Amino acid sequence: MCDLSLAELKNYPPADTRILMIESQRKWQALPFHRKKLVLGISAMRHFRLELEQVGYEVDYRHEADFASGLRAHFQQYRPPQILAFQPREWGMQQILTGLTKDLPLLLLPNPFYILPREDFIGWANSQKNLRMETFYRWMRQRENILMEKNRPLGGRWNFDKENRKPPPERTYPDPPYVEPDGITRAVMETIQALPGLWGSASDFRLPVTRAAAMDWMEHFFRWRFADFGPYEDAMRSSDPLLTHSLLSAFLNLGLLHPREVIEHALQAAQQYAVPLNSLEGFVRQILGWREYIHGMYWYQMPDYRRVNYFEHQRALPRWYWEPEECELACLRDSIQMVKQHGFTHHIHRLMVLSNFANLTGIHPLRLSEWFWAGFVDAYEWVELPNVLGMATYADGGLLASKPYISSGSYINKMSNYCAACRFDVNKKQGEDACPFNYLYWDFLEKQREKLMYNPRMAVMYRLLDQKTNEERVSIRRDSARFITRLPEDDDRYPFEYDAG
Ligand SMILES: Cc1cc2nc3c(=O)[nH]c(=O)nc-3n(C[C@H](O)[C@H](O)[C@H](O)COP(=O)(O)OP(=O)(O)OC[C@H]3O[C@@H](n4cnc5c(N)ncnc54)[C@H](O)[C@@H]3O)c2cc1C
Ligand code: SF4
Incomplete structure (x- = not known):
């Protein structure tokens, strides 16, 4: 069990070491993952197996129902005096492995894949x-x-x-x-493409493995x-x-x-x-x-971090996050379409469009987090969770970020080419044609007044909010309520509790 670099195995020469690699069905099925994400992970594992064999390692490569069964089956077959594993990157897997140390000779070594222990x-x-x-x-x-x-x-x-x-x-x-995919990658692409319940397509997969x-x-x-x-x-x-x-x-x-x-x-x-x-x-x-x-x-x-929800948001993710075609907000539609096509968008789409919108409309932060986890080729819980709950939605109440990363349409307009081609008008503040980010932003500040108004970094925005006329406030509330009520509901694609095995 190791990440995919030979360099980290330098202290474990082939003559004394057998490598165990497990493809766990349960892990694949835990969320409606993007097909490209699964192809990337599985094909990279299979290529790494070849690399290991080429330099002389014996590899026990298993296809198992879950990780623990794979480890037990390996132990039954080979009875090794010791099984070494790097500390997993994720809490759930760490719990599973720690549990297994009770009846298997399993030792967890510090994970060497970071600069800081x-x-x-x-x-x-x-x-x-x-x-x-x-x-x-x-x-x-x-x-x-x-x-x-x-x-x-x-x-x-x-x-x-x-x-x-x-x-x-x-x-x-x-x-x-x-x-260009080789035979190993093509075989994985075919298998994954045929699996139901996943997202995106594997057929144009072209990433390094x-x-x-x-x-x-x-x-x-x-x-x-x-x-x-x-x-x-x-x-x-x-x-x-x-x-x-x-x-x-x-x-x-x-x-x-x-x-x-x-x-x-x-x-x-x-x-x-x-x-x-x-x-x-x-x-x-x-x-x-x-x-x-x-x-x-x-x-x-961890593990308390999974439960944070500072703004007490409860709404399900709108269906647009899986089927963006019907979404009329050009910035949101295109950002989701890129994730659907590539399994990727860069940081600012994630922060200032995908999360900003979810936060302003009151989406439960864990639902958003699981969408990121499922949809992005680079997503694993250790990295998406703090980014979504801490940095992007302020669901941890300010542990990571000193203020919420929220904005009206003007930020998106300044930093992108989206607004010119949008059916909404970024310069309008109210009414059916106004950019939804404009009224949702002020409505959010009003709703979260108690939780944010004492934050010194929000003081300017609350001063501006307080200068708004009654008529403006009424229209902000009315436009936001109308917009949020019309959001297409999600069809509850995945279980709330992720299964790490
Ligand atoms: C809501 C949200 C969800 C995110 N989910 C993930 C995720 O699942 N996996 C992930 O790796 N990153 C995540 N990030 C962080 C960041 O967006 C990505 O690391 C970055 O976009 C990856 O693209 P890149 O390699 O082109 O990054 P570049 O902009 O080229 O940056 C170089 C590298 O810096 C690292 N990096 C930069 N910012 C961060 C950050 N905030 N957290 C951790 N590493 C960072 C990445 O390893 C990245 O490859 C998320 C950010 C947000 C706002
Ligand atoms: S007008 Fe508003 S919704 Fe449309 S692209 Fe610009 S910021 Fe996004």
Whole structure:
């Protein structure tokens, strides 16, 4: 049981080691997963099995009903004196494995696929008054001595946010190195395509499933998009799920790439391609800062974190999230369509469209979280849960974010090309043709007044809300209620409790 990199097996030579790999039916069926996500995971596992065999490992590759049965069957057959596993990345699996240590000779080793060990994050968190990412990130820069110059941040500043808020560029970028599926991948695609109850299509799957192909993908990003990463990192363009982003999350989260090597390559590539510091710092911040912080926060807060719901939202996810074709909001429809087609959109679609809309309309945060988990090729509970419940919906009441990431239509208009082609008018505030984000935003602030008005970062918005006339307030309430009542209901696609096995 390991993530998919040979480097982490260096202390376990083939002569003394048998590798167990389990394809668990229950895991596949736990949510209505995107077909491309399943193809990616399963094909990468099967390719890794070949790599292991090519360097001399014996692999016990099992197709089992669930993970625990696979482990027990392996033990029955081989009676190994010891079974080693890296700590799983997810709470549910950690519980299963911890349970199995009682009757199997199973030992859990620290998970090597992060820069910061879990215990070190806990040490940092226990020493802090509040757990903001910015403080963590600065601490990590110093600890790892990355982008530092004599104990000071390179370039004299910790962040370059001001330079990094440009609307989408005119220029386009070459396609990343999509991979023609080989026989192994084609077989997985056929099986998955035929399975009922899943989402999206596997038939045009072209993502890397080996470490070598993931490395090519990474180098291609550094060559073509990296220099523009910073300025356009908050921008959105219709039908462009990547823009200047990398999609490295899919390969990092599978273990095909290690975050430390991605940062090392980024530092080299920045010199090679004369990448400006605002892009280099912006990218390093994502991996050394956000990714490590989210991982640490997940383990610091679980299992209670799954139950947070600060705004007490209860609504089911609108059917649009599965069938976007009927949705009239151009930004929302296109963002969901990209997820349905590719299993991916970049961060700002996730934050400022998909989650912003769900939060403003009172969707239960766990339902949204499970949709992200099911639909994205890079989604695993450890990373989507804190992002959805903490960063995107403020469902944890401000543990991660200092204020909710919500906005009216003007933010989306400024940072994307969506509004020009939308049936709603982003400049209108009320009535059937007004952009729904406009009235939903103010309605949300009014409804959550008690919970948000004392937050200093919300003070300006509450002052503006208080300046609205009675007539404006009535129309905000009326338009929002009308819009929310008409949302198409979901057909309850999946069970609320995810089964980790
Ligand atoms: C609602 C919501 C749900 C999300 N769900 C996931 C998820 O399931 N899996 C996932 O990996 N990321 C998730 N993220 C974080 C982020 O959106 C993705 O990591 C990023 O969009 C992946 O695309 P990329 O590789 O092109 O990223 P880039 O913009 O190219 O960034 C480089 C890398 O930084 C890391 N990174 C950046 N931001 C974050 C973050 N907030 N949390 C963790 N890592 C980060 C990723 O590994 C990413 O590959 C979510 C964010 C939001 C707002
Ligand atoms: S007008 Fe509103 S709904 Fe339409 S694309 Fe713009 S922000 Fe989205």
